Amino acid sequence: MFPIFYSYHLVKIEDWSALMDTTGAVALLATVLLTVTILLNVITLVVYRNRTAN
Template sequence: MIGWLNLGSLLLGLVAWILPAISITRYEKRSRNWITLSIVSLSSCSIALFFQIGSFYERIKAEDWGALMDTMSVIASVPAILLIGTLILNAITLYMYRNQVEL
């Protein structure tokens, strides 16, 4: 179970970074679906972080203290990097497309 949570977290983290990168590269074409890509990106990041919390919970439930102690630095730093990277990429996208926002 822990392996699946980690794999899901990794894949969703990649999606969270790839989608705003796609929006940024399509800027010259004035893509209209950049808002959708940003929402999906932020949602993917949220689910990836949830999977990390689930992985942490499963290790605690299994009382796998050795694995927790060995991976604690990664468990603490990688989700922070994912969150900060996702927010920065989506902020860049929002800044680039700011004149296209129609409310």
């Protein structure tokens, strides 16, 4: 959440060089977080797949 606000701040103050420097890291972090979220959801699905209520 904070990287989004920081990027917005950089756009508002028109600091394009800082924005170009940090955009790659923000994109990498978002990709890692998305991958971890999907992996955790798949693990939860596999673990609780056979535990449905009758």
